[in-house]
Amino acid sequence: MKCGVVVSPGSNCDHDVYHVLKHVLGQETRFLWHRDSSLGGCDLVVVPGGFSYGDYLRAGALAALSPAMAAVRRHAEAGGLVLGICNGFQILLEAGLLPGAMLRNRTLRFECRQLFLRVERDDLPFTSRYRAGQVLRMPIAHAEGNYVAEDEELDRLEAAGEVVFRYVGPDGEVDEEWNVNGSARAIAAVCNRAGNVLGMMPHPERCAEEILGNIDGLDLFASILDHVGQRSQKAGLEVAQ
Amino acid sequence: MRARVTVYPRPRILDPQGKAIREALARAGFAQVREVRAGKSFDLDLTAADEAEARSLLEEMSEKLLANPLVEDYEISLE
Numbered sequence: 090m091k092c093g094v095v096v097s098p099g100s101n102c103d104h105d106v107y108h109v110l111k112h113v114l115g116q117e118t119r120f121l122w123h124r125d126s127s128l129g130g131c132d133l134v135v136v137p138g139g140f141s142y143g144d145y146l147r148a149g150a151l152a153a154l155s156p157a158m159a160a161v162r163r164h165a166e167a168g169g170l171v172l173g174i175c176n177g178f179q180i181l182l183e184a185g186l187l188p189g190a191m192l193r194n195r196t197l198r199f200e201c202r203q204l205f206l207r208v209e210r211d212d213l214p215f216t217s218r219y220r221a222g223q224v225l226r227m228p229i230a231h232a233e234g235n236y237v238a239e240d241e242e243l244d245r246l247e248a249a250g251e252v253v254f255r256y257v258g259p260d261g262e263v264d265e266e267w268n269v270n271g272s273a274r275a276i277a278a279v280c281n282r283a284g285n286v287l288g289m290m291p292h293p294e295r296c297a298e299e300i301l302g303n304i305d306g307l308d309l310f311a312s313i314l315d316h317v318g319q320r321s322q323k324a325g326l327e328v329a330q
Numbered sequence: 331m332r333a334r335v336t337v338y339p340r341p342r343i344l345d346p347q348g349k350a351i352r353e354a355l356a357r358a359g360f361a362q363v364r365e366v367r368a369g370k371s372f373d374l375d376l377t378a379a380d381e382a383e384a385r386s387l388l389e390e391m392s393e394k395l396l397a398n399p400l401v402e403d404y405e406i407s408l409e
Contacts, residue, residue, distance in 0.1 A: 146370075147398055154395065183398070190400040192339075193346045237343065237401060271344075
């Protein structure tokens with residue numbers, strides 16, 4: 090699998106994602122500078138966390154207009170896989186690749202802690218190694234993760250199955266106490282209609298190695314690897330025929 | 331041509347910054363303040379043939395970048 094990690098001035102989770110893809114999973118991985126207008130044939134593009142462009146104007150607003158994001162948009166429209174984590178999720182929202190917006194956390198604080206997520210869908214390229222209803226432990230680290238959208242849009246998201254992870258208590262039940270940023274319907278991650286673009290506030294790359302004491306995030310990357318492997322195998326068979 | 335665009339959180343949207351500022355004002359002795367909405371303002375100097383063109387450009391840039399129309403309203407004033 091060929092992977093690209095988009096780097097903007099102020100990205101700070103780019104190396105963590107690179108490490109997981111390259112060294113933990115052994116995949117061909119490269120950094121893509123925000124001024125690059127080509128993704129170099131990547132199967133997966135990750136828009137990582139951080140403070141792109143210093144969070145000027147609104148988190149993600151300026152990065153959303155970078156040349157690299159124009160290329161990410163073309164990649165997404167062609168069915169390519171795109172994963173936005175934390176600030177990367179905010180960038181995908183600002184770019185209009187995913188619906189909704191982020192507000193300041195209701196606690197008014199930067200929240201950096203371990204939370205629990207419930208897997209809402211296990212049939213996506215990003216979640217096939219999980220099972221629906223499974224509870225994961227994953228860290229969050231953000232000040233603007235309070236997901237909002239119009240009520241009708243939220244209803245549509247739910248009906249279309251575009252809510253991928255939700256903040257829950259340890260037993261998997263939605264509990265506002267655990268929805269620390271105040272997200273509408275405790276939404277932690279959403280995908281687009283086609284399911285090839287995922288945005289999530291929690292950090293799977295920070296829990297993808299035994300030494301970190303938590304590997305709940307590893308299966309997200311491994312799911313993508315399975316998906317791309319199956320896809321290229323299928324393409325290979327079609328060529329052979 | 332000089333213009334000012336002001337951007338505010340939409341009325342139904344929670345404005346935690348405005349709320350925190352109101353609480354701080356109350357602690358500073360200004361209990362008279364019932365509500366604060368915290369926004370941003372942008373002063374722009376732009377080239378446009380006339381006011382109508384300037385206004386249309388400013389609306390477009392507000393929708394596209396200066397404001398996030400999902401959660402913010404904007405106002406345009408021309409000097």
